[in-house]
Amino acid sequence: MAILQANRISKHFDGLVAVNKVSFVLNPGEILGLIGPNGAGKTTVVNMIAGVYPPTEGEIHFKGKPIHGLKPYRIGRMGIARTFQVVKPFPGMTVKENVAVGAMFGARGKRRSAKEAMEKAEEVLEFVGLADQKDRRADQLGVAFRKRLEMAKALAMSPDVVLFDEVMAGLNFGEIDQAVQMIQKIRHSGITILVIEHVMRAIKNLCDRVFVLHHGEKIADGPVEEVLNDENVIKAYLGKRFKELTH
Ligand SMILES: Nc1ncnc2c1ncn2[C@@H]1O[C@H](COP(=O)(O)OP(=O)(O)OP(=O)(O)O)[C@@H](O)[C@H]1O
Incomplete structure:
Protein backbone atom coordinates (compact mmCIF):
# COMPACT_ATOMS: atom_id res chain seq x y z
CA MET A 1 0.00 0.00 0.00
CA ILE A 80 5.34 14.02 7.56
CA ALA A 81 8.16 16.59 7.66
CA ARG A 82 9.21 19.10 5.02
CA THR A 83 12.00 21.52 4.26
CA PHE A 84 11.48 25.07 3.02
CA GLN A 85 12.84 26.37 -0.26
CA VAL A 86 13.81 29.66 1.33
CA VAL A 87 15.85 28.63 4.34
CA LYS A 88 15.02 30.71 7.40
CA PRO A 89 16.74 29.51 10.57
CA PHE A 90 15.36 30.97 13.79
CA PRO A 91 17.52 34.10 14.21
CA GLY A 92 19.69 34.41 17.28
CA MET A 93 19.47 30.69 18.02
CA THR A 94 22.27 28.17 17.71
CA VAL A 95 22.28 25.34 15.19
CA LYS A 96 21.46 22.86 17.95
CA GLU A 97 18.59 24.96 19.32
CA ASN A 98 17.11 25.24 15.81
CA VAL A 99 17.12 21.47 15.46
CA ALA A 100 15.73 20.99 18.97
CA VAL A 101 12.69 23.08 17.99
CA GLY A 102 12.04 20.58 15.17
CA ALA A 103 12.47 17.74 17.66
CA MET A 104 9.74 19.14 19.91
CA PHE A 105 7.21 18.95 17.10
CA GLY A 106 6.45 15.80 15.16
CA ALA A 107 7.93 12.76 16.89
CA ARG A 108 5.01 10.67 15.65
CA GLY A 109 2.60 12.02 18.22
CA LYS A 110 4.97 11.75 21.20
CA ARG A 111 5.80 14.88 23.15
CA ARG A 112 9.46 15.43 23.87
CA SER A 113 10.73 17.36 26.86
CA ALA A 114 13.32 20.10 26.25
CA LYS A 115 16.04 17.69 27.42
CA GLU A 116 14.87 14.93 25.09
CA ALA A 117 14.64 17.42 22.25
CA MET A 118 18.24 18.52 22.84
CA GLU A 119 19.37 14.87 22.86
CA LYS A 120 17.51 14.21 19.63
CA ALA A 121 19.10 17.34 18.13
CA GLU A 122 22.59 16.04 19.00
CA GLU A 123 21.81 12.70 17.36
CA VAL A 124 20.48 14.29 14.17
CA LEU A 125 23.35 16.78 13.91
CA GLU A 126 25.77 13.88 14.12
CA PHE A 127 23.80 12.08 11.39
CA VAL A 128 23.93 15.04 8.97
CA GLY A 129 27.56 15.89 9.74
CA LEU A 130 26.87 19.18 11.51
CA ALA A 131 27.93 18.13 15.01
CA ASP A 132 30.94 20.43 14.97
CA GLN A 133 28.72 23.40 14.01
CA LYS A 134 26.15 22.88 16.77
CA ASP A 135 27.03 25.89 18.91
CA ARG A 136 27.31 28.39 16.05
CA ARG A 137 24.50 30.85 15.46
CA ALA A 138 22.37 29.35 12.72
CA ASP A 139 22.00 32.62 10.82
CA GLN A 140 25.78 32.78 10.40
CA LEU A 141 26.04 29.50 8.47
CA GLY A 142 26.92 29.45 4.76
CA VAL A 143 24.40 28.17 2.21
CA ALA A 144 25.51 24.50 2.16
CA PHE A 145 25.38 24.20 5.96
CA ARG A 146 22.04 26.05 6.06
CA LYS A 147 20.56 23.53 3.63
CA ARG A 148 21.89 20.72 5.80
CA LEU A 149 20.41 22.39 8.87
CA GLU A 150 17.08 22.53 7.08
CA MET A 151 17.32 18.77 6.51
CA ALA A 152 18.27 18.23 10.16
CA LYS A 153 15.24 20.21 11.38
CA ALA A 154 12.97 17.96 9.34
CA LEU A 155 14.70 14.75 10.50
CA ALA A 156 14.45 15.82 14.14
CA MET A 157 10.69 15.33 13.85
CA SER A 158 11.31 11.56 13.48
CA PRO A 159 9.24 11.47 10.29
CA ASP A 160 8.19 8.54 8.14
N1 LIG B 1 0.04 31.77 -1.98
C1 LIG B 1 -0.11 32.00 -3.30
N2 LIG B 1 -0.99 32.94 -3.74
C2 LIG B 1 -1.15 33.16 -5.06
N3 LIG B 1 -0.48 32.51 -6.03
C3 LIG B 1 0.40 31.57 -5.65
C4 LIG B 1 0.64 31.27 -4.27
N4 LIG B 1 1.58 30.28 -4.20
C5 LIG B 1 1.92 30.00 -5.47
N5 LIG B 1 1.22 30.75 -6.34
C6 LIG B 1 1.30 30.69 -7.81
O1 LIG B 1 1.04 29.35 -8.16
C7 LIG B 1 1.88 28.94 -9.24
C8 LIG B 1 2.70 27.74 -8.84
O2 LIG B 1 3.69 28.16 -7.90
P1 LIG B 1 4.69 27.14 -7.19
O3 LIG B 1 5.50 27.94 -6.22
O4 LIG B 1 3.95 25.98 -6.66
O5 LIG B 1 5.60 26.68 -8.41
P2 LIG B 1 6.94 25.83 -8.39
O6 LIG B 1 6.79 24.76 -9.42
O7 LIG B 1 7.25 25.39 -7.01
O8 LIG B 1 8.02 26.88 -8.89
P3 LIG B 1 9.60 27.06 -8.53
O9 LIG B 1 10.35 25.99 -9.27
O10 LIG B 1 9.89 28.43 -9.07
O11 LIG B 1 9.73 26.98 -7.04
C9 LIG B 1 2.70 30.16 -9.62
O12 LIG B 1 2.06 30.82 -10.69
C10 LIG B 1 2.68 30.99 -8.36
O13 LIG B 1 2.83 32.36 -8.65
Missing part, protein backbone atom coordinates in the same frame (compact mmCIF):
# COMPACT_ATOMS: atom_id res chain seq x y z
CA ALA A 2 1.16 3.55 -0.76
CA ILE A 3 2.39 5.49 2.28
CA LEU A 4 1.20 8.76 0.71
CA GLN A 5 -1.37 9.14 -2.01
CA ALA A 6 -2.78 12.22 -3.73
CA ASN A 7 -5.97 11.81 -5.67
CA ARG A 8 -6.83 14.51 -8.24
CA ILE A 9 -5.69 17.39 -6.04
CA SER A 10 -6.08 20.97 -7.27
CA LYS A 11 -5.23 24.38 -5.86
CA HIS A 12 -6.81 27.56 -7.11
CA PHE A 13 -5.51 30.97 -6.04
CA ASP A 14 -8.34 33.33 -7.02
CA GLY A 15 -8.42 32.93 -10.81
CA LEU A 16 -5.13 31.02 -11.05
CA VAL A 17 -5.14 27.22 -11.25
CA ALA A 18 -1.73 26.48 -9.70
CA VAL A 19 -2.28 22.69 -9.53
CA ASN A 20 -4.88 20.92 -11.62
CA LYS A 21 -6.21 17.44 -10.71
CA VAL A 22 -2.84 15.88 -9.96
CA SER A 23 -2.61 12.30 -8.68
CA PHE A 24 0.46 10.40 -7.51
CA VAL A 25 1.53 7.70 -5.08
CA LEU A 26 4.58 7.49 -2.88
CA ASN A 27 5.48 3.91 -1.99
CA PRO A 28 7.18 3.00 1.30
CA GLY A 29 10.96 3.27 1.10
CA GLU A 30 11.18 4.95 -2.29
CA ILE A 31 12.60 8.27 -3.45
CA LEU A 32 10.13 9.97 -5.77
CA GLY A 33 11.22 13.04 -7.75
CA LEU A 34 8.99 15.99 -8.64
CA ILE A 35 10.30 18.23 -11.41
CA GLY A 36 9.00 20.95 -13.71
CA PRO A 37 9.65 24.55 -14.76
CA ASN A 38 9.43 27.51 -12.40
CA GLY A 39 5.83 28.17 -11.42
CA ALA A 40 4.67 24.67 -12.43
CA GLY A 41 3.05 24.06 -9.04
CA LYS A 42 5.65 21.89 -7.27
CA THR A 43 5.86 23.83 -4.00
CA THR A 44 2.08 24.18 -4.01
CA VAL A 45 1.85 20.37 -4.01
CA VAL A 46 4.20 20.22 -1.01
CA ASN A 47 2.22 22.94 0.78
CA MET A 48 -1.01 20.99 0.30
CA ILE A 49 0.55 17.79 1.67
CA ALA A 50 2.05 19.65 4.63
CA GLY A 51 -1.25 21.40 5.42
CA VAL A 52 -0.16 24.99 4.72
CA TYR A 53 -3.49 25.24 2.88
CA PRO A 54 -6.07 22.63 1.92
CA PRO A 55 -6.52 21.47 -1.67
CA THR A 56 -9.35 23.25 -3.48
CA GLU A 57 -10.42 19.78 -4.55
CA GLY A 58 -9.15 16.23 -4.27
CA GLU A 59 -7.87 14.06 -1.44
CA ILE A 60 -4.58 13.23 0.21
CA HIS A 61 -4.14 10.05 2.26
CA PHE A 62 -1.23 9.21 4.54
CA LYS A 63 -0.99 5.59 5.69
CA GLY A 64 -4.56 5.14 4.53
CA LYS A 65 -5.98 8.09 6.52
CA PRO A 66 -7.25 11.35 4.99
CA ILE A 67 -5.00 14.33 5.84
CA HIS A 68 -6.29 17.01 3.44
CA GLY A 69 -7.54 19.98 5.45
CA LEU A 70 -5.58 19.10 8.62
CA LYS A 71 -3.35 21.75 10.22
CA PRO A 72 0.43 21.53 9.63
CA TYR A 73 1.23 20.62 13.27
CA ARG A 74 -1.13 17.63 13.11
CA ILE A 75 0.34 16.44 9.83
CA GLY A 76 3.82 16.86 11.33
CA ARG A 77 2.87 14.80 14.35
CA MET A 78 1.48 12.06 12.12
CA GLY A 79 4.92 11.65 10.53
CA VAL A 161 8.06 10.78 5.06
CA VAL A 162 10.17 13.84 4.24
CA LEU A 163 9.38 16.35 1.51
CA PHE A 164 12.63 17.98 0.33
CA ASP A 165 11.91 21.24 -1.52
CA GLU A 166 15.03 22.26 -3.50
CA VAL A 167 17.63 21.43 -0.88
CA MET A 168 20.35 21.65 -3.55
CA ALA A 169 19.66 25.11 -4.96
CA GLY A 170 22.77 27.29 -4.72
CA LEU A 171 25.17 24.40 -4.01
CA ASN A 172 28.33 23.66 -6.02
CA PHE A 173 29.00 20.25 -7.62
CA GLY A 174 30.85 18.84 -4.63
CA GLU A 175 28.14 20.01 -2.22
CA ILE A 176 25.44 18.53 -4.49
CA ASP A 177 27.15 15.14 -4.38
CA GLN A 178 27.31 15.35 -0.59
CA ALA A 179 23.61 16.23 -0.44
CA VAL A 180 22.81 13.26 -2.72
CA GLN A 181 24.73 10.95 -0.39
CA MET A 182 22.91 12.43 2.59
CA ILE A 183 19.50 11.79 1.04
CA GLN A 184 20.52 8.20 0.20
CA LYS A 185 21.58 7.72 3.82
CA ILE A 186 18.23 9.12 4.99
CA ARG A 187 16.39 6.65 2.76
CA HIS A 188 18.49 3.78 4.15
CA SER A 189 17.45 4.83 7.64
CA GLY A 190 13.90 3.88 6.64
CA ILE A 191 12.42 7.23 5.60
CA THR A 192 10.37 7.64 2.41
CA ILE A 193 11.21 10.72 0.36
CA LEU A 194 9.64 13.15 -2.10
CA VAL A 195 12.26 15.40 -3.64
CA ILE A 196 11.66 18.56 -5.66
CA GLU A 197 14.77 19.52 -7.54
CA HIS A 198 15.98 21.42 -10.59
CA VAL A 199 19.39 19.71 -10.39
CA MET A 200 19.00 16.86 -12.88
CA ARG A 201 22.24 15.23 -11.85
CA ALA A 202 20.70 14.75 -8.39
CA ILE A 203 17.37 13.51 -9.75
CA LYS A 204 19.17 10.93 -11.90
CA ASN A 205 21.34 9.70 -9.03
CA LEU A 206 18.59 9.60 -6.42
CA CYS A 207 15.14 8.85 -7.68
CA ASP A 208 13.39 5.55 -8.35
CA ARG A 209 10.62 7.36 -10.18
CA VAL A 210 9.87 10.91 -11.15
CA PHE A 211 6.79 12.87 -12.14
CA VAL A 212 6.63 16.14 -14.01
CA LEU A 213 4.35 19.16 -13.57
CA HIS A 214 3.82 21.76 -16.26
CA HIS A 215 1.34 24.64 -15.78
CA GLY A 216 -0.09 22.75 -12.81
CA GLU A 217 -0.77 19.53 -14.74
CA LYS A 218 1.04 16.22 -14.55
CA ILE A 219 2.59 15.55 -17.96
CA ALA A 220 4.70 12.45 -17.17
CA ASP A 221 5.23 9.87 -14.43
CA GLY A 222 7.53 6.85 -14.48
CA PRO A 223 11.09 5.55 -14.18
CA VAL A 224 13.66 8.36 -14.29
CA GLU A 225 15.42 7.43 -17.57
CA GLU A 226 12.10 7.04 -19.35
CA VAL A 227 10.68 10.37 -18.13
CA LEU A 228 13.87 12.35 -18.79
CA ASN A 229 13.86 11.09 -22.38
CA ASP A 230 10.17 11.80 -22.92
CA GLU A 231 9.73 14.24 -25.84
CA ASN A 232 7.01 16.26 -24.03
CA VAL A 233 9.18 16.63 -20.93
CA ILE A 234 12.18 17.74 -22.97
CA LYS A 235 10.03 20.27 -24.83
CA ALA A 236 8.25 21.62 -21.72
CA TYR A 237 11.12 21.71 -19.31
CA LEU A 238 14.49 20.25 -20.02
CA GLY A 239 15.17 21.90 -23.37
CA LYS A 240 17.39 20.78 -26.23
CA ARG A 241 20.64 21.25 -24.35
CA PHE A 242 19.63 18.78 -21.65
CA LYS A 243 21.08 15.74 -23.41
CA GLU A 244 24.37 17.51 -24.04
CA LEU A 245 24.58 18.48 -20.38
CA THR A 246 23.74 15.15 -18.83
CA HIS A 247 24.97 12.44 -21.20
